[in-house]
Structure formats: C-alpha cells, structure tokens
Amino acid sequence: MILKNLLKLSYAGFTTAHMYQLLDDPKVNLSFDVIPFLRNHPLIHAKPHLHQKYLRLQTLNINEIQERLYGNDIQPVTIFDTIYPQLLKEIYRPPLLFYCKGNLPLLNTFRYYKLAIVGAREHTSYGERAIGYLLQNMSHMPLVIVSGLAKGTDALAHRYALKNHFPTIGVLGFGHAHHYPKVTEPLRHLMETTAHGLTISEYPPFTRPARHHFPERNRIISGLCQGVLVTEAKERSGALITLDQALEQNRNVYVLPGDMFNLHTKGNLLRAKEGAEIVLSAEDILKDMNTSIQ
Incomplete structure (x- = not known):
C-alpha cells in the first residue's frame, strides 16, 4: 500500500516537498489509502493548487500506472525499500519515491x-x-x-x-x-x-x-x-x-x-x-x- 500511495501522489502532481508537508500530519498513514485521510487535510483546502491535485488523485488507477511503468522497464523505489541508498536517506528531505531504469x-x-x-x-x-x-x-x-x-x-x-x-x-x-x-x-x-x-x-x-x-x-x-x-x-x-x-x-x-x-x-x-x-x-x-x- 505504501508504494501504491506514493505512486498515486506522484502521478497526481504532488512533489516531494508537498508529500513531506502532508505526511507531517500524523493522521496521514501511508499503510492505508491516503485519499480519506487527505479529504479534510487543512493544506488541501487552504491551497487551491493542492486541492486540484487531490481531485486528480481520486481519478487515478494504480493498476494502470504500475502496468505502464513495468511495461517500460521502469522500477519505482520508495524510501522504505531495502534497496534505497542509505547515503541518500541522510540528506534533507530525500525523495520518498523515485523511478529507475537499468541495473x-x-x-x-x-x-x-x-x-x-x-x-x-x-x-x-x-x-x-x-x-x-x-x-x-x-x-x-x-x-x-x-x-x-x-x-x-x-x-x-x-x-x-x-x-x-x-x-x-x-x-x-x-x-x-x-x-x-x-x-x-x-x-x-x-x-x-x-x-x-x-x-x-x-x-x-x-x-x-x-x-x-x-x-x-x-x-x-x-x-x-x-x-x-x-x-x-x-x-x-x-x-x-x-x-x-x-x-x-x-x-x-x-x-x-x-x-x-x-x-x-x-x-x-x-x-x-x-x-x-x-x-x-x-x-x-x-x-x-x-x-x-x-
């Protein structure tokens, strides 16, 4: 569920900075569907551009996203994966998700x-x-x-x-x-x-x-x-x-x-x-x- 949530947030247009702002709220738990948690999030309602991204988030089909990624040999990696580079975790606000192609x-x-x-x-x-x-x-x-x-x-x-x-x-x-x-x-x-x-x-x-x-x-x-x-x-x-x-x-x-x-x-x-x-x-x-x- 964590990967699916981060993929949908990314595809909806939420940047790494946006994700950190949203995830600072302890009510937002990536282990569960984030859509209900974000519905009443103060930032979503205070920032029109974030509200537009939230509306887009609700329309996304995670299965289609993953099929397109894997069909193009693109592998998503989250900060919670064991393969995520330890050094990168040490920087300020490292990417929560990035996309890889190759070895x-x-x-x-x-x-x-x-x-x-x-x-x-x-x-x-x-x-x-x-x-x-x-x-x-x-x-x-x-x-x-x-x-x-x-x-x-x-x-x-x-x-x-x-x-x-x-x-x-x-x-x-x-x-x-x-x-x-x-x-x-x-x-x-x-x-x-x-x-x-x-x-x-x-x-x-x-x-x-x-x-x-x-x-x-x-x-x-x-x-x-x-x-x-x-x-x-x-x-x-x-x-x-x-x-x-x-x-x-x-x-x-x-x-x-x-x-x-x-x-x-x-x-x-x-x-x-x-x-x-x-x-x-x-x-x-x-x-x-x-x-x-x-």
Missing part, C-alpha cells in the same frame, strides 16, 4: 565508493583529459560514477566510466518518457541497457524538463555519493550548486587545480579557498575510499 542493484552497492563528477557544459580539453586520466588510474578500485547526463562534463563522466568498466548512474531532471539534451540521449540508452548503467528520476515519467528541476536533481547527485569532484566551473555555475549541496551534506569535495586567468576554472579556485580539496592525482580521491565506503 537496479547499482543503487545500493555498499562496498563501492560513489563519486559524482560534474563540471562545465562547455568544457575544455583540460576537463576531458583530467577525467580520462583520473578514471584510468582508479580503474582497479570499487567505484561508481554518478552524474546528471547533461551535455559536456556529465556526458564525459558517464562515457569514461563505461570505458573503464565502472558502473555509472545518471540522475535525470525530468521523467523517463522525455530527454534533455538530445545529444546525450544515445548515451542514456546505452546506460539503461548495459549491466553497468542505471538512470533514476524523482519525477514521474511524463514530467517534462523544467529549469527548477535541475537544482533539485543536483541534491540527489551529491546525496548518492561519498564524494563530489568538480572538473571545471565558472564563478557562477550549476556545478558549484552541486558542490555546495555536497558541503551541506558533509560529503568529500574535490576540485581540479585552476588557472587564475581562466574563467572556466574560476569557480574551482574560489571553492578551493573555501576548503575543497585540490586533486592533483587519483591518490587524492583514493585515500578517502578506505574510510568512506559503507
């Missing part, structure tokens, strides 16, 4: 160090050389590479992970029925059909890409991992948002050394000043693996 056991690989690699969409040759060099020198280690399947550094991280036979997880900022940007769609398909790949999303499959989804997605990228590496980042960039979230989540944070005259690594230098570790070799990351693998 599901990659979610909870206890003996692997999960490393997020993020950086510029318009990366330079420096960023690509560094990713290739670092992953080649860590190819003997139990490592999972996590990124966001965006153009540029994200795509490089996934490709070099597969090239070096690392498992890799892509966190999407939209539902599985969509993709953005188009240039990384073939890579995503490869990840979802190989034993080394998995994609996950907090959003139901029909959810289109939206600007505000990507910062939400970034907290999951860092939340899944023990460490986050930024290869190249301008002074203001999405990669630094992920790094800042990693700091808030008490993760290991790494940056490549930057050039004071290069705008592409200005953000690296600023975060290094604030305490991020500068990576000069694979050993700078490997040293943390012995103490951080759970």
Whole structure:
C-alpha cells in the first residue's frame, strides 16, 4: 500500500516537498489509502493548487500506472525499500519515491565508493583529459560514477566510466518518457541497457524538463555519493550548486587545480579557498575510499 500511495501522489502532481508537508500530519498513514485521510487535510483546502491535485488523485488507477511503468522497464523505489541508498536517506528531505531504469542493484552497492563528477557544459580539453586520466588510474578500485547526463562534463563522466568498466548512474531532471539534451540521449540508452548503467528520476515519467528541476536533481547527485569532484566551473555555475549541496551534506569535495586567468576554472579556485580539496592525482580521491565506503 505504501508504494501504491506514493505512486498515486506522484502521478497526481504532488512533489516531494508537498508529500513531506502532508505526511507531517500524523493522521496521514501511508499503510492505508491516503485519499480519506487527505479529504479534510487543512493544506488541501487552504491551497487551491493542492486541492486540484487531490481531485486528480481520486481519478487515478494504480493498476494502470504500475502496468505502464513495468511495461517500460521502469522500477519505482520508495524510501522504505531495502534497496534505497542509505547515503541518500541522510540528506534533507530525500525523495520518498523515485523511478529507475537499468541495473537496479547499482543503487545500493555498499562496498563501492560513489563519486559524482560534474563540471562545465562547455568544457575544455583540460576537463576531458583530467577525467580520462583520473578514471584510468582508479580503474582497479570499487567505484561508481554518478552524474546528471547533461551535455559536456556529465556526458564525459558517464562515457569514461563505461570505458573503464565502472558502473555509472545518471540522475535525470525530468521523467523517463522525455530527454534533455538530445545529444546525450544515445548515451542514456546505452546506460539503461548495459549491466553497468542505471538512470533514476524523482519525477514521474511524463514530467517534462523544467529549469527548477535541475537544482533539485543536483541534491540527489551529491546525496548518492561519498564524494563530489568538480572538473571545471565558472564563478557562477550549476556545478558549484552541486558542490555546495555536497558541503551541506558533509560529503568529500574535490576540485581540479585552476588557472587564475581562466574563467572556466574560476569557480574551482574560489571553492578551493573555501576548503575543497585540490586533486592533483587519483591518490587524492583514493585515500578517502578506505574510510568512506559503507
């Protein structure tokens, strides 16, 4: 019943934040049908947009939802499932439900160090050389590479992970029925059909890409991992948002050394000043693996 309730809430348009607001009420019990419990919930009546979602909730057929998901090889995972990643549970308001496609056991690989690699969409040759060099020198280690399947550094991280036979997880900022940007769609398909790949999303499959989804997605990228590496980042960039979230989540944070005259690594230098570790070799990351693998 818990899975069915969370699926119906998700498909009705209730976000993770909405779900936490509703579930703060002790009368709402996911072990029973939530519709009667929500009927008189003060938030449902106080917020017109939530009331509309509640009306939609009543029209949904859970059997049809599950048939469509499983028919498209999409596996829903709740925070109450044993396969839900322990690290992700530690972040502020982790997803109560997310959707997976690919090799599901990659979610909870206890003996692997999960490393997020993020950086510029318009990366330079420096960023690509560094990713290739670092992953080649860590190819003997139990490592999972996590990124966001965006153009540029994200795509490089996934490709070099597969090239070096690392498992890799892509966190999407939209539902599985969509993709953005188009240039990384073939890579995503490869990840979802190989034993080394998995994609996950907090959003139901029909959810289109939206600007505000990507910062939400970034907290999951860092939340899944023990460490986050930024290869190249301008002074203001999405990669630094992920790094800042990693700091808030008490993760290991790494940056490549930057050039004071290069705008592409200005953000690296600023975060290094604030305490991020500068990576000069694979050993700078490997040293943390012995103490951080759970």
